[in-house]
Amino acid sequence: MSDMEHPAPDAATAKPGIGLVVGILVLGSSISIMSTDMYTPSLPDLATWFDTTPARVKLTISLNMLAFGLAQLIHGPLSDRFGRKPVLMISLAAVAVLCLVCTAAQTINQLIIARILLGIAAAAEAVVGLAIIKDLYSEKEQVKALALLGMVIAVAPAAAPILGGYIHVAFGWQANFFVISGMALCAVLIVGRLLPESATIDPHALRVSAVVRGYAALLKNADFLLHTGMLGVALGLIFVFVTGAPFVLIDMLGVPPDRFGYYQAGIVLAFFFGSVLASRLADSWQAMSLLRMGVGLVISGAGVLCAVILFGLTEPLTLTAAYMIMTFGMGPLFAVAPSRALRSIDGQAGTASAMLSGIEQTMAGLAAVAISVLNDGSARPMALVTVVLACILIVLFQRSKREDVLRLRCDRIA
Numbered sequence: 008m009s010d011m012e013h014p015a016p017d018a019a020t021a022k023p024g025i026g027l028v029v030g031i032l033v034l035g036s037s038i039s040i041m042s043t044d045m046y047t048p049s050l051p052d053l054a055t056w057f058d059t060t061p062a063r064v065k066l067t068i069s070l071n072m073l074a075f076g077l078a079q080l081i082h083g084p085l086s087d088r089f090g091r092k093p094v095l096m097i098s099l100a101a102v103a104v105l106c107l108v109c110t111a112a113q114t115i116n117q118l119i120i121a122r123i124l125l126g127i128a129a130a131a132e133a134v135v136g137l138a139i140i141k142d143l144y145s146e147k148e149q150v151k152a153l154a155l156l157g158m159v160i161a162v163a164p165a166a167a168p169i170l171g172g173y174i175h176v177a178f179g180w181q182a183n184f185f186v187i188s189g190m191a192l193c194a195v196l197i198v199g200r201l202l203p204e205s206a207t208i209d210p211h212a213l214r215v216s217a218v219v220r221g222y223a224a225l226l227k228n229a230d231f232l233l234h235t236g237m238l239g240v241a242l243g244l245i246f247v248f249v250t251g252a253p254f255v256l257i258d259m260l261g262v263p264p265d266r267f268g269y270y271q272a273g274i275v276l277a278f279f280f281g282s283v284l285a286s287r288l289a290d291s292w293q294a295m296s297l298l299r300m301g302v303g304l305v306i307s308g309a310g311v312l313c314a315v316i317l318f319g320l321t322e323p324l325t326l327t328a329a330y331m332i333m334t335f336g337m338g339p340l341f342a343v344a345p346s347r348a349l350r351s352i353d354g355q356a357g358t359a360s361a362m363l364s365g366i367e368q369t370m371a372g373l374a375a376v377a378i379s380v381l382n383d384g385s386a387r388p389m390a391l392v393t394v395v396l397a398c399i400l401i402v403l404f405q406r407s408k409r410e411d412v413l414r415l416r417c418d419r420i421a
Contacts, residue, residue: 025152028143031202032136032156035095037163038102038191039129043068043249044163044271045171045187048264049180050253056180057115061254062382064115067122068250069375074126076368082131083138083361088213091135091357092204096195098131103191110181133368137360141349150294154286154342157278168268176265221358233407234348235363239370240400241305241337244393248274248330250375251389259385260323270327277331281338294347295411297339302404304336309397316390326386
């Protein structure tokens with residue numbers, strides 16, 4: 008038996024502190040987030056640079072997200088077979104190389120292909136992070152860890168577009184990818200030295216029959232699918248902003264590229280404070296109460312956004328304020344929904360985390376594609392896609408409440 012097939016040390020006897028694990032996961036996840044968010048202020052100028060249309064430029068975001076979502080279905084079983092740590096390190100090294108490939112693109116098609124490959128490489132971060140938290144901590148600890156992760160990781164998408172805007176204006180769009188490449192290389196070294204291995208290696212995890220059987224079981228798990236769908240809708244709402252807002256704010260409303268990041272920072276800081284609230288309430292509130300509050304705020308913000316756009320009130324501040332209501336509600340939602348999705352899963356946390364993140368990211372990617380396809384030079388596509396996503400979220404939450412009632416009845420009978 009090879010060293011890789013030995014199980015990881017028992018988490019119960021050597022469980023690292025939540026702060027250490029979350030700090031390391033923030034580092035890895037920030038690289039993935041910044042590979043898109045540092046780049047968004049450059050989007051409008053890329054249409055001129057590559058002599059192409061805004062719709063094709065948007066594909067560098069939407070297809071990247073689709074690749075990011077689908078690739079997680081591979082990274083999950085890989086992390087079950089070889090461990091969380093090596094999969095994360097190889098992913099970060101690939102991100103460093105592919106960022107350099109992006110800088111060498113001579114046509115928009117070359118950049119689209121490079122961004123798709125970058126999405127595939129960066130996909131491991133989301134899977135590995137969630138799997139490690141599932142490996143090490145109880146459900147209540149998971150809620151606290153995820154709230155803390157969301158709270159700290161909010162700094163990356165808040166700072167990235169601001170930094171990216173200034174770098175773009177000073178040095179050009181390629182410079183952002185050089186910065187991300189250097190950060191990824193540093194992250195490889197830090198993760199290799201400090202991140203504990205939490206997985207119990209499953210030598211059969213990559214067998215086709217095992218992978219198919221694992222994913223098939225997840226697709227029959229209503230609790231898993233309902234809460235994963237909520238995460239997908241919420242992330243889709245974020246990527247409606249990421250894909251559509253640069254063109255609305257910069258091209259339509261005249262916001263300078265180096266100022267765009269401040270508006271995105273506003274919505275991310277709202278998520279930060281929503282995560283702070285979730286972390287503070289995690290010990291005293293039931294998970295369903297936190298989830299109800301989060302969903303209610305997201306739906307309210309979606310309604311405000313649609314009213315702002317459809318009644319001709321679209322301004323940088325009104326658009327951002329509507330999104331801040333939504334992302335504040337996403338703090339509790341993102342803290343609770345993952346642990347509820349995984350609460351009925353035993354073993355193969357990597358596979359389950361991959362399916363969760365894969366569905367979540369694929370739904371977000373489809374929302375981004377919809378914004379690209381429906382592009383008409385106005386903010387109306389953002390309102391349309393937001394309405395559809397909000398309706399889906401309402402249906403999923405109602406089903407989740409019914410699922411909770413059924414689980415409670417089963418527990419009483421048992």
